[in-house]
Amino acid sequence: MDSRLYMSSSPHIRSGVTTQRLMLDVIIALIPASFAGVYFFGLRAAVLIAVTVISCVGFEYLMRKVMKRNNTVGDLSAAVTGLLLALNVPPTLPLWMAVVGSFFAIVVVKQLFGGIGQNFVNPALAARAFLIISYGTRMTSWTPPLAKAAEIDAATFATPLGALKEGGQLPNLLDMFLGNIGGSMGETSALALIIGGMYLLIRGVISWHIPVVYIGTAGLLAWILGPNGLFTGEPLFHILAGGLMIGAIFMATDYTTSPMTTRGMVIYAAGCGILTILFRLYTNMPEGVSYAILLMNVAVPLIDRFTKPARFGGKAHV
Amino acid sequence: MFKDIVKPALVLVLVCAFITGALAYVNSVTETIIAENERVAEQESLKSVYSEADSFLEPKVAGALKSEGLEVSERIEKVYEAQKDGQTVGYVVAVSSGGYGGKIKMLVGIDNGLNIKGITITSHNETPGLGAKAADSPGFTDQFLGKAPEKSYNVVKRAPKDESEIQAITAATITSKAVTRGVDDAVALVRSMAGGV
Amino acid sequence: MAEKKKAVSVLLNGLINENPTFRLLLGMCPSLAVTTMAKNGLGMGAAATFVLVGSNLVISLIRKIVPDKVRIPAYITVIAGFTTMVQLLLAAFFPELNKQLGIYIPLIVVNCIIFARAEMFAQKNGPLLSVLDGIGMGAGFTLAITIIGSVREILGAGTWMGIPVTVDLFEPAIMFILPPGGFLAMGFLVALFNKLTSRKKKDKNECKTGCGMGCPGCSQAANGGEA
Amino acid sequence: MSILIPVAVISGLGLVFGLGLSYASKVFEVKVDERIAKVREMLPGANCGACGFSGCDGMAEAIVNEGVHPSRCPVGGIPVVNAIADFMGVDEGSIDVKVARVLCQGDCDNAVIKYDYVGIQDCHAANALASGMDACHYGCLGLGSCKKVCQFDAIVVENGLARIIPEKCTGCGNCVKECPKAIIALVPVLSGFTVKCSNHDKGAISRKNCKVGCIACQKCVKVCPESAITMNNNVAVIDPTKCVNCGECAAVCPQKCITNTIVKRSQLNVNTAVQ
Amino acid sequence: MKELFAILIGAMLVENFVLSKFLGICPFLGVSKKTSTALGMSGAVVFVLVLSQAVTWLTNEYLLKPNKLEYLQTIAFILVIAALVQFVETVLKKMIPSLYKALGVYLPLITTNCAVLGSALIFVERDYTFVESVVFGFAAGLGFTLALILFSGIRERLETADIPEAFKGMPITLIAASLVSITFVGFAGLIIS
Amino acid sequence: MSILNFKGGVHPPHTKNTMECATVSVGIPETVVIPMAQHIGAPCQTLVKKGDYVKVGQVIGNTEAFVSAPIHSSVSGTVTSVDERIITGSRPVVCVEIKPDGLQEVSEDIMPPVVDSRESFIKAVRDSGLTGLGGAGFPTHVKLNPPKDVKIDTLIINAAECEPYITSDYRECMENTGSIIEGINHVLKWTGIPRALIGIEDNKPQAIKKLSEAAASYGNITVHGLKTRYPQGAEKMLIKSLTGREVPPGKLPHDVSCLVMNVTSVSFIAEYLKTGMPLVKKRITVDGSAVKNPGNVYALIGTPVRNIIDFCGGFSAEPKKLIMGGPMMGVALYSADLPVMKYTNAILALDEKDGAIPDEYSCIRCGRCVKACPMNLLPYEIDRLVKAHLHDDLESLNIMDCMECGSCVFACPSKRLIVQSIRLGKDILRRASKK
Ligand SMILES: Cc1cc2nc3c(=O)[nH]c(=O)nc-3n(C[C@H](O)[C@H](O)[C@H](O)COP(=O)(O)O)c2cc1C
Ligand SMILES: Cc1cc2nc3c(=O)[nH]c(=O)nc-3n(C[C@H](O)[C@H](O)[C@H](O)COP(=O)(O)O)c2cc1C
Ligand SMILES: Cc1cc2nc3c(=O)[nH]c(=O)nc-3n(C[C@H](O)[C@H](O)[C@H](O)COP(=O)(O)O)c2cc1C
Ligand SMILES: Cc1cc2nc3c(=O)[nH]c(=O)nc-3n(C[C@H](O)[C@H](O)[C@H](O)CO)c2cc1C
Ligand code: SF4
Ligand code: SF4
Ligand code: SF4
Ligand code: SF4
Ligand code: FES
Numbered sequence A: 001m002d003s004r005l006y007m008s009s010s011p012h013i014r015s016g017v018t019t020q021r022l023m024l025d026v027i028i029a030l031i032p033a034s035f036a037g038v039y040f041f042g043l044r045a046a047v048l049i050a051v052t053v054i055s056c057v058g059f060e061y062l063m064r065k066v067m068k069r070n071n072t073v074g075d076l077s078a079a080v081t082g083l084l085l086a087l088n089v090p091p092t093l094p095l096w097m098a099v100v101g102s103f104f105a106i107v108v109v110k111q112l113f114g115g116i117g118q119n120f121v122n123p124a125l126a127a128r129a130f131l132i133i134s135y136g137t138r139m140t141s142w143t144p145p146l147a148k149a150a151e152i153d154a155a156t157f158a159t160p161l162g163a164l165k166e167g168g169q170l171p172n173l174l175d176m177f178l179g180n181i182g183g184s185m186g187e188t189s190a191l192a193l194i195i196g197g198m199y200l201l202i203r204g205v206i207s208w209h210i211p212v213v214y215i216g217t218a219g220l221l222a223w224i225l226g227p228n229g230l231f232t233g234e235p236l237f238h239i240l241a242g243g244l245m246i247g248a249i250f251m252a253t254d255y256t257t258s259p260m261t262t263r264g265m266v267i268y269a270a271g272c273g274i275l276t277i278l279f280r281l282y283t284n285m286p287e288g289v290s291y292a293i294l295l296m297n298v299a300v301p302l303i304d305r306f307t308k309p310a311r312f313g314g315k316a317h318v
Numbered sequence B: 001m002f003k004d005i006v007k008p009a010l011v012l013v014l015v016c017a018f019i020t021g022a023l024a025y026v027n028s029v030t031e032t033i034i035a036e037n038e039r040v041a042e043q044e045s046l047k048s049v050y051s052e053a054d055s056f057l058e059p060k061v062a063g064a065l066k067s068e069g070l071e072v073s074e075r076i077e078k079v080y081e082a083q084k085d086g087q088t089v090g091y092v093v094a095v096s097s098g099g100y101g102g103k104i105k106m107l108v109g110i111d112n113g114l115n116i117k118g119i120t121i122t123s124h125n126e127t128p129g130l131g132a133k134a135a136d137s138p139g140f141t142d143q144f145l146g147k148a149p150e151k152s153y154n155v156v157k158r159a160p161k162d163e164s165e166i167q168a169i170t171a172a173t174i175t176s177k178a179v180t181r182g183v184d185d186a187v188a189l190v191r192s193m194a195g196g197v
Numbered sequence C: 001m002a003e004k005k006k007a008v009s010v011l012l013n014g015l016i017n018e019n020p021t022f023r024l025l026l027g028m029c030p031s032l033a034v035t036t037m038a039k040n041g042l043g044m045g046a047a048a049t050f051v052l053v054g055s056n057l058v059i060s061l062i063r064k065i066v067p068d069k070v071r072i073p074a075y076i077t078v079i080a081g082f083t084t085m086v087q088l089l090l091a092a093f094f095p096e097l098n099k100q101l102g103i104y105i106p107l108i109v110v111n112c113i114i115f116a117r118a119e120m121f122a123q124k125n126g127p128l129l130s131v132l133d134g135i136g137m138g139a140g141f142t143l144a145i146t147i148i149g150s151v152r153e154i155l156g157a158g159t160w161m162g163i164p165v166t167v168d169l170f171e172p173a174i175m176f177i178l179p180p181g182g183f184l185a186m187g188f189l190v191a192l193f194n195k196l197t198s199r200k201k202k203d204k205n206e207c208k209t210g211c212g213m214g215c216p217g218c219s220q221a222a223n224g225g226e227a
Numbered sequence D: 001m002s003i004l005i006p007v008a009v010i011s012g013l014g015l016v017f018g019l020g021l022s023y024a025s026k027v028f029e030v031k032v033d034e035r036i037a038k039v040r041e042m043l044p045g046a047n048c049g050a051c052g053f054s055g056c057d058g059m060a061e062a063i064v065n066e067g068v069h070p071s072r073c074p075v076g077g078i079p080v081v082n083a084i085a086d087f088m089g090v091d092e093g094s095i096d097v098k099v100a101r102v103l104c105q106g107d108c109d110n111a112v113i114k115y116d117y118v119g120i121q122d123c124h125a126a127n128a129l130a131s132g133m134d135a136c137h138y139g140c141l142g143l144g145s146c147k148k149v150c151q152f153d154a155i156v157v158e159n160g161l162a163r164i165i166p167e168k169c170t171g172c173g174n175c176v177k178e179c180p181k182a183i184i185a186l187v188p189v190l191s192g193f194t195v196k197c198s199n200h201d202k203g204a205i206s207r208k209n210c211k212v213g214c215i216a217c218q219k220c221v222k223v224c225p226e227s228a229i230t231m232n233n234n235v236a237v238i239d240p241t242k243c244v245n246c247g248e249c250a251a252v253c254p255q256k257c258i259t260n261t262i263v264k265r266s267q268l269n270v271n272t273a274v275q
Numbered sequence E: 001m002k003e004l005f006a007i008l009i010g011a012m013l014v015e016n017f018v019l020s021k022f023l024g025i026c027p028f029l030g031v032s033k034k035t036s037t038a039l040g041m042s043g044a045v046v047f048v049l050v051l052s053q054a055v056t057w058l059t060n061e062y063l064l065k066p067n068k069l070e071y072l073q074t075i076a077f078i079l080v081i082a083a084l085v086q087f088v089e090t091v092l093k094k095m096i097p098s099l100y101k102a103l104g105v106y107l108p109l110i111t112t113n114c115a116v117l118g119s120a121l122i123f124v125e126r127d128y129t130f131v132e133s134v135v136f137g138f139a140a141g142l143g144f145t146l147a148l149i150l151f152s153g154i155r156e157r158l159e160t161a162d163i164p165e166a167f168k169g170m171p172i173t174l175i176a177a178s179l180v181s182i183t184f185v186g187f188a189g190l191i192i193s
Numbered sequence F: 001m002s003i004l005n006f007k008g009g010v011h012p013p014h015t016k017n018t019m020e021c022a023t024v025s026v027g028i029p030e031t032v033v034i035p036m037a038q039h040i041g042a043p044c045q046t047l048v049k050k051g052d053y054v055k056v057g058q059v060i061g062n063t064e065a066f067v068s069a070p071i072h073s074s075v076s077g078t079v080t081s082v083d084e085r086i087i088t089g090s091r092p093v094v095c096v097e098i099k100p101d102g103l104q105e106v107s108e109d110i111m112p113p114v115v116d117s118r119e120s121f122i123k124a125v126r127d128s129g130l131t132g133l134g135g136a137g138f139p140t141h142v143k144l145n146p147p148k149d150v151k152i153d154t155l156i157i158n159a160a161e162c163e164p165y166i167t168s169d170y171r172e173c174m175e176n177t178g179s180i181i182e183g184i185n186h187v188l189k190w191t192g193i194p195r196a197l198i199g200i201e202d203n204k205p206q207a208i209k210k211l212s213e214a215a216a217s218y219g220n221i222t223v224h225g226l227k228t229r230y231p232q233g234a235e236k237m238l239i240k241s242l243t244g245r246e247v248p249p250g251k252l253p254h255d256v257s258c259l260v261m262n263v264t265s266v267s268f269i270a271e272y273l274k275t276g277m278p279l280v281k282k283r284i285t286v287d288g289s290a291v292k293n294p295g296n297v298y299a300l301i302g303t304p305v306r307n308i309i310d311f312c313g314g315f316s317a318e319p320k321k322l323i324m325g326g327p328m329m330g331v332a333l334y335s336a337d338l339p340v341m342k343y344t345n346a347i348l349a350l351d352e353k354d355g356a357i358p359d360e361y362s363c364i365r366c367g368r369c370v371k372a373c374p375m376n377l378l379p380y381e382i383d384r385l386v387k388a389h390l391h392d393d394l395e396s397l398n399i400m401d402c403m404e405c406g407s408c409v410f411a412c413p414s415k416r417l418i419v420q421s422i423r424l425g426k427d428i429l430r431r432a433s434k435k
Helices: A019-041 A043-066 A077-087 A095-113 A123-134 A160-166 A173-178 A190-202 A209-224 A235-240 A244-251 A262-282 A289-306 B002-049 B062-067 B173-196 C002-013 C028-033 C038-062 C068-093 C095-104 C106-110 C112-122 C127-157 C179-197 D004-027 D034-042 D055-065 D077-088 D123-127 D145-149 D174-178 D203-209 D219-223 D248-252 E002-014 E025-030 E035-064 E070-095 E097-111 E114-126 E130-158 E170-187 F118-127 F168-175 F177-191 F205-215 F235-243 F263-275 F305-311 F368-372 F379-387 F407-411 F418-434
Strands: B076-084 B087-098 B103-111 B115-123 B154-156 B165-167 D098-102 D155-158 D161-164 D184-188 D193-195 D229-232 D235-238 D258-260 F032-035 F059-062 F077-085 F093-100 F154-158 F195-201 F221-226 F258-262 F281-287 F295-300 F321-324 F331-333 F346-350
Touching: A019 A043, A019 A077, A019 A190, A019 A244, A043 A077, A043 A095, A077 A095, A077 A123, A077 A244, A095 A123, A095 E170, A123 A289, A123 E170, A160 A235, A173 A190, A173 A235, A190 A244, A209 A235, A209 A244, A209 A262, A235 A244, A244 A262, A244 A289, A262 A289, A289 E130, A289 E170, B002 B103, B002 B115, B002 C068, B002 C095, B002 D004, B002 E070, B062 B076, B076 B103, B076 B173, B087 B173, B103 B173, B115 B173, B154 B173, C002 C127, C028 C095, C028 C106, C028 C127, C028 C179, C028 E025, C038 C068, C038 C095, C038 C106, C038 C112, C038 C127, C068 C095, C068 C106, C068 C112, C068 D004, C068 E070, C095 C106, C095 E114, C106 C112, C106 E070, C106 E114, C112 C127, C127 C179, C179 E170, D004 E035, D004 E070, D034 D055, D034 D077, D055 D077, D098 D161, D123 D145, D123 F418, D145 D155, D145 D174, D174 D184, D193 D235, D219 D229, D219 D248, D248 D258, E002 E130, E002 E170, E025 E130, E025 E170, E035 E070, E035 E097, E035 E114, E035 E130, E070 E097, E070 E114, E114 E130, E130 E170, F032 F077, F118 F177, F118 F263, F154 F177, F154 F235, F154 F263, F168 F177, F168 F205, F168 F263, F168 F281, F177 F195, F177 F205, F177 F221, F177 F258, F177 F263, F195 F205, F195 F235, F205 F221, F221 F235, F235 F258, F258 F263, F281 F305, F295 F305, F305 F346, F368 F379, F368 F407, F379 F418, F407 F418
Parallel strands: B154 B165, F154 F195, F154 F258, F195 F221, F281 F346
Antiparallel strands: B076 B087, B087 B103, B103 B115, D098 D184, D155 D161, D193 D258, D229 D235, F032 F093, F077 F093, F281 F295, F321 F331, F321 F346
């Protein structure tokens, strides 16, 4: 008993939850969606996932080295970003573009702002927006899922939302639920995404507020602002189409770029839902999830400021 | 009193007068050049869509055409008559059509036989690299050259199958449609005017 | 001798030490708005230099007779006069460029560089030095926005001065010629400029514009924003 | 003729505004004491608060409106004080230029450590845990709280001990207020010899906790020819007004806790350069 | 009414002055460090924009156009704006010192702010009516406010972020502005009907 | 069974290994060290000097101040020194070191007090040296004597014992059930409070059962199971859970008409009124990965920790951390030679694995701390601002409301040292307000 004792401030124990474990859970939750992507779009999809994950992790490693900071590759957040980026782009995206996207996500959006926890917009989504703006052509040329490719001769293929906007044949809801439609590689299969979301809920990684309020608001608004007057919309179609599911379950819930309090989360998610539908219905773009979430990301500091929880025992004053 | 109020005012007046005088002088020099520039530019662009014509008459604005009892779409701005050897051989229609980033203004040259002679986009606010391709590279507008279809053009996203089909610029369907709509309107107008000639 | 030295240093000052764009961060709007192409940078730079030199000259001549109360309107009138002149001359002789630069030509009036130099330099110095300062600053501005324009044009359109340069290397990222790319390229260039010319200079409260307003809003005062 | 109209229009505008503005500035004139701005210009602008006012602005107002003496600002040093005193027409007064000094030599090699501290690197934080990790509870904790408040980068922490760089220190006293152990003192810039220890324990305990602690052996007190040294609760203290920098005390101290910190005048902060 | 609404939304979101038109960048970068100062500046900008749109429109319509002096727009507008701002400042200082304290410091900055002259030049370009140009000024001011307030929230967070040395200060602020600008691309092509 | 709860909180592992360990006495150590400040309030003046002979129960420190309580010798023997020592806080405390003679001669002043009025009851409680045994060490007589205009309608008995490891209150419930009820009745009787609610976390069904049975014959004493969740035992949370009332910021329980007492505190009052023996010994849970035979012991106040651990079989592994109190709120000790005090309810000795705390990682803004904080604060934000030295906004974040329960730190996946930041922040504000 001659060695020195540790002294530290209380508390002296910590829960078993670690950042790394949380990120691992997100990766596990994304496995069904990744498999669905590979199943529907072929091995090319798997290659794309590998490229983004490896390049995100690689850039994270390099950037920490260059910045002379501790290495944070181990927290797996870069891997999550990489995986989500792959799931958010068309399966046919040229690989070098995927690497450019990873660079943007990790270096520009995340590490320049100090790394994990300090970026103010979602890295994967910002990278996706960057790619859309920069390489609009490549980012909006969709291929049909393998199962459909046989029936359709065209090389390009409309997503459900594209079809809605341009006029075209709308897929049936079951295909949309299963993922047998065109679109970004990870967004098509609502089933796989919901399975992942359930896992995250059960593990306590996310709370239900953001996904449920987001999807709920979007559905409600899609129903209200129907094409043939009020209350004639098809909420289910809008919920299953495009990136709403993956956005609501995996992207809007990103801790770093979403509000801290439950009240804030509800406001934020409702904002995401409203903007998503407004963008889908009233702008030239068929899809609005990315920009909706990014815009609400930007508003998070303000939301946080105005949703401070009521002080214990001080209902009257905040 | 003088020092506090009148003097500053006087100095300011002097500065203003001097500067404005200088400007007025510069203006008097450049005025004619600018006007001439504009005229030349206009003629040049008219020529570029209708190279066979040797002169163009003063344009008629949309309002005037309407009062002549013609069906004029809201996109039409004005119409020039194209003349060759003193004969009206066709028209150049100035159209302005709503695109992705705002109004796309263009000139469409059409002869009396409803052949499209040329199209130029004179101003637009489309995204560089996407919609702006309509103006930057001739590939898109060249599709229109030749006989206009009976009804209207169709924008498609694959290789066109016949004359009336126009292949959209990738990822810029909106721009493509806007331009096409403009051409359609110009053709419709010339059809009704040429019919009347 | 000393005179000469001073003149040279005034002339060079604007290029690096007090580069109006990268160091003083003045006139951000045109630096971002017109720099989608290197050519625009050159044109804008030349136009601004003309106004800068002209107004510096006139202001250094009339500085003694203009009372404080109407200083700002008087100076602005002078600057606006030169701007309008540029506008007219461009329209007459370079109609194409005039069209490209659009409303940013008349906006030279409010380009902070010009007003700041008028207040800080021409206000205090004789005509010769003022003209030199105008040339130096103008050159610095031109250089800077041409660089920004080049970067954005090459990355965003794959061309430089309109000449294709990267055809086979990569597909240009259009974002660079759009607003977000403007901010982004500017951010990286300022960081690079700081890195290359860093000389641990930490003069805190001093406002570098010298506009004399001591404004909290001024991005130049190091602790700007806090009244 | 074509020149007259534009000239008339714009000059008219100029006239209206010129008259309007001058008139308005007369009617709506608000008096401000220009001296405040001038004095503010002269102050160093460090906004360190050493004067006790809210930054240099507060000090400038106080100098002009309340007649506070400019020497309340330690940072600018003699040139600044003199300039402001001249401007305000007050007596230059005397200012004693001081620098801060850490009265402890207990670095990681000298001081005995009583526990392994795990936590926020801040002296107050460590001090809250059983008075910090040093066995001597008077000693420097070396976590640099003082360094964080020094605006002049005058403090370095080396090997678990804070040291003040006299050439940079302006004597603003912020570190003195910050140190949880209260072991930083402001001393006249020219006083060379200081007892760099603050341990009030008895000699035996002091010796156990630190290799270089003052053990109150009185040797220095006896040897000082000017009687400048007294014992204050088990630590020797040198009175700088009496000390002649002969160095006798340092020579006899068995614990080597009296040190010579004389700084060459030429190396001092320009502001504090002494006449 | 519909056109006015279109102008309102258009100027505020679609062609946001700061984020997509690059007007008024200096105050956007300079005064966005704290939400409270951002609010003050925004108030001043909205106020001056609305006022100056009205005054410059009248100047243009009744002074310049009848005399065919459109080429003097720049000089006349800037003169009007500078005088207006200075006048407002002088009056505020005396009459409502509290408001002056809140806005006053920002006013001089606004004279040399592209947004004010820019919106005047834009109404000329677009042939707006009096009401339209005032609404346009108001909307542009609101757009400026929106961008500034959102950005100030972000900058307060950046204050404690662990940013690489070379990027501290302006560079990271510009890159943050770039990211905010990306999010505003979402509004591009917003059709109001 | 579970009733009202509070918002927030966490679920640390119970680790209540010693629930079935009946209390045994440690015996008399070779020396005892009795600090003169063992409670919140004014420290005591020493009434003895080196060389004095003292007896068990003799008052060796006292003050005139009301918010304070006398300190008694826990042994008979000779005072060997009176000097200043560092115990746990930042400042040294005067300590009386006594060498016991092993006779444990009881002071002749010790006799059951005469209690016949509210005043005499409160005086008796002060004389007993009782300072809250729930861990905070607030002099109990002060609580029993609220301002005149305050009407208290509920006595809350805190038997929650929400901290991991600690079972000393549980043992009190099991071993001294009668005294507890008796003590409650004394307090109710002399303070005129109409009812008492006993709150116990529902992971101690035995104690609930035993107390319910004992209280059954008193209509105004009821026992309530509480959700097992830390910090159920913090008085503000307990009041909220049991009565639904929220104590406003900066206010005390009596502002919502409650009085909170720890079970062992009330039980002690009953014992004291019977025997007159002041607070000289304490039941302490000894546990942790570095202790050979964990258990519950009675130790005399002032016994060095080392003696107690030796009594429990010594260290089983090299200890890297010693904690006085529970792992959530307890304070770390820098040496095993420090004495146990009145408020000590546990001694934990942890080995390297349990004792080391992980490095801090960047906050990922997960919001777990916000959810965990029972006081509705924004722990991450306070932490961020304190560490960045931005002190201006601390006050508006209500930093002073924090009771340092540690829930936020426990919950944090990035293992941020939030509580330490908060302490630092409070310190900064206190220093600023002093200026
Ligand atoms: C930054 C940006 C700029 C765009 N610019 C244009 C454009 O100039 N013209 C256009 O038609 N669509 C533009 N779009 C819209 C999209 O490319 C849209 O997906 C496309 O118009 C739909 O056509 P598609 O069916 O060929 O993909 C732009 C979108 C973004 C995000
Ligand atoms: C200055 C001060 C005055 C107090 N006064 C009273 C009081 O009058 N009545 C009371 O019941 N408790 C009083 N308390 C005790 C608190 O309610 C509480 O029991 C004590 O702070 C420990 O609580 P904790 O263990 O929850 O921190 C007081 C505490 C302090 C610090
Ligand atoms: C986070 C926290 C947890 C606490 N847990 C308990 C507990 O489990 N049991 C207990 O008796 N007191 C606990 N306390 C102390 C109580 O708040 C309160 O001070 C005590 O019950 C008052 O009784 P006493 O004065 O008789 O000790 C805790 C305090 C805090 C701040
Ligand atoms: C529930 C959850 C969702 C996440 N979503 C994203 C995401 O959408 N995009 C991304 O780049 N990283 C995501 N991450 C990883 C990580 O938090 C993110 O990169 C941070 O923004 C890094 O600071 C997520 C992490 C978690 C725990
Ligand atoms: S001198 Fe004081 S504040 Fe500075 S490091 Fe030492 S203990 Fe800390
Ligand atoms: S060391 Fe720094 S903080 Fe201390 S007195 Fe000197 S200048 Fe001031
Ligand atoms: S902030 Fe304070 S009260 Fe809230 S959980 Fe943390 S320690 Fe407990
Ligand atoms: S629990 Fe930790 S990581 Fe999560 S928000 Fe709070 S401090 Fe940050
Ligand atoms: S250049 Fe536009 S506001 Fe400064």
